[in-house]
Amino acid sequence: MRDLAPPAAPFGYFVHHQGRGHAERCAELVNALPPERPVRIFCAREDIFPPLRPGVEVTRIPSLFEPAGEEAPGAALLPTPETVHCAPVGWATIRAAMGEMAGFFAAEDPALMIVDVSAEVAQLARLCSVPHVKVLQHGDRGDPGHRAAYDGAAGLLAPFHADLDQPDWAPWASRIFHAPGLGLHAALPERAGARARLGLGQEPLAVVVSGKGGSGCAEAPLGVAARSFPQMRWITIGEVQRDWHATVPPNLRHAGWVANAPDYFAAADLLVTSAGNTTCAQALCAARPWIVVPEWRYFDEQVEKARALDRAGAALHLPHLPGSAHGWRRAVAAAQSRHDPARQRALAGGARAARDAAAWLEHLSARLWSGLSGAAPISRKEQTNA
Incomplete structure (x- = not known):
């Protein structure tokens, strides 16, 4: 035997x-x-x-x-x-x-x-x-x-x-x-269905995403962004730091923590995100014009991740959110002009x-x-x- x-x-x-x-x-x-x-x-x-x-x-x-x-x-x-x-x-x-x-x-x-x-x-x-x-x-x-x-x-x-x-x-x-x-199930829903579930019409959409590991992005620069692109709807998901001096126009909405984040990625025409692993995986799969702004992490983890994404042609890395309307216009134009969806999907795995x-x-x-x-x-x- x-x-x-x-x-x-x-x-x-x-x-x-x-x-x-x-x-x-x-x-x-x-x-x-x-x-x-x-x-x-x-x-x-x-x-x-x-x-x-x-x-x-x-x-x-x-x-x-x-x-x-x-x-x-x-x-x-x-x-x-x-x-x-x-x-x-x-x-x-x-x-x-x-x-x-x-x-x-x-x-x-x-x-x-x-x-x-x-x-x-x-x-x-x-x-x-x-x-x-x-x-x-x-x-x-x-x-x-x-x-x-x-x-x-x-x-x-x-x-x-x-x-x-x-x-x-x-x-x-x-x-x-x-x-x-690995471990990042970022398959996204179909775009039209995602927009319908979010109650969106035909207007362009910018989605701003902050991760769970930090305190989120500041509200004031997002107000500047939304006022700079009044024809575009701006929605944030995740944490947002409220600023007493921020002026929030009607085309900016804070959705907070959501259970259907893939719908927002799929529905977006522009992404502005931190550089967390799950967030980056979903952004790569979405293959949209992308501005990545690192949040503070030990050993500058998100800084180096954002730099790597920029070097690879997947996203536009900015060290911080723009502080002016002309800064936002430059950033969005740069992200759109260098957008390479095939490159983004190739990096997604x-x-x-x-x-x-x-x-x-x-x-x-x-x-x-x-x-x-x-x-x-x-x-x-x-x-x-x-």
């Missing part, structure tokens, strides 16, 4: 709990792994995940950056070394979270630890002799902490098109796998992202632990055609 194959070693997966993008990316990826591959997810929230397949377990851990109120005040004044980003001293919650993951490493001998995202967790895996895959994000990440996480990684997973890479990533090029569109990324992880695991060459890794050409 043939011996049964040994069970597959688990993959670990750390998920940052701010927003839902990390969790949605994780869910799509682990659901695409072979059913016999167990996965243990570590996250400070359990309610942000879409449905997960059998064999995937979520372990809730304390937050690595939210204090519980019992921290040692004196230890908080210790200087932070350049090798870490968020590693305050005297936090029992951090000890508990890191201890939970270290216990998993010791007890279950994982084949890989996928980290989305934390330089400290990536370094923890490496120090515990567990190979890790680091999710790559845009930003100014040349500091020792990020470099340690990237330099020590078995692989780097980029959930975007290769043409959106930053020039300073060249040293890691051979380890980067691109999965454009496709439905194969999760399947290809899962196959890459399995191949990487086999190569690390068995020395098996197996099938060749998915090529960059195949990724581009996904």
Whole structure:
């Protein structure tokens, strides 16, 4: 009788709990792994995940950056070394979270630890002799902490098109796998139906979008924009910072948080957005003239993402919303004149992202632990055609 194959070693997966993008990316990826591959997810929230397949377990851990109120005040004044980003001293919650993951490493001998995202967790895996895959994000990440996480990684997973890479990533090029569109279900509805559901007529529409990770865009410059284009309807979705001095014309409406954001993207003739991952994915799929204005994020993540989109010919990057009518007219004219819908759709990625990324992880695991060459890794050409 043939011996049964040994069970597959688990993959670990750390998920940052701010927003839902990390969790949605994780869910799509682990659901695409072979059913016999167990996965243990570590996250400070359990309610942000879409449905997960059998064999995937979520372990809730304390937050690595939210204090519980019992921290040692004196230890908080210790200087932070350049090798870490968020590693305050005297936090029992951090000890508990890191201890939970270290216990998993010791007890279950994982084949890989996928980290989305934390330089400290990536370094923890490496120090515990567990190979890790680091999710790559845009930003100014040349500091020792990020470099340690990237330099020590078995692989780097980029959930975007290769043409959106930053020039300073060249040293890691051979380890980067691109999965454009991973976890970002941005298929948009048909334009006419979307406009009908929103109660729009034939007038042109500008949609302004801010993400969930910050405080939103200021109201005053949007009033200037709407007054500069009175023939165009302007609608904002997401958070807007109200300004006491803002004058809001009747063609500007704040819709707030909406459940049908794809309808707004599909209905738009012009997009003005922040540079969050989900927002950018929907904007690329919408393939409209696009102005991208980064919001503040750690390590200038959105700044570098906006610059990459501009370099790739997908959007017009502005460092801030225009402060005058003539500034708005210049910006809108530039976005319209350089608009390339085919280029935008090419960068958006496709439905194969999760399947290809899962196959890459399995191949990487086999190569690390068995020395098996197996099938060749998915090529960059195949990724581009996904």
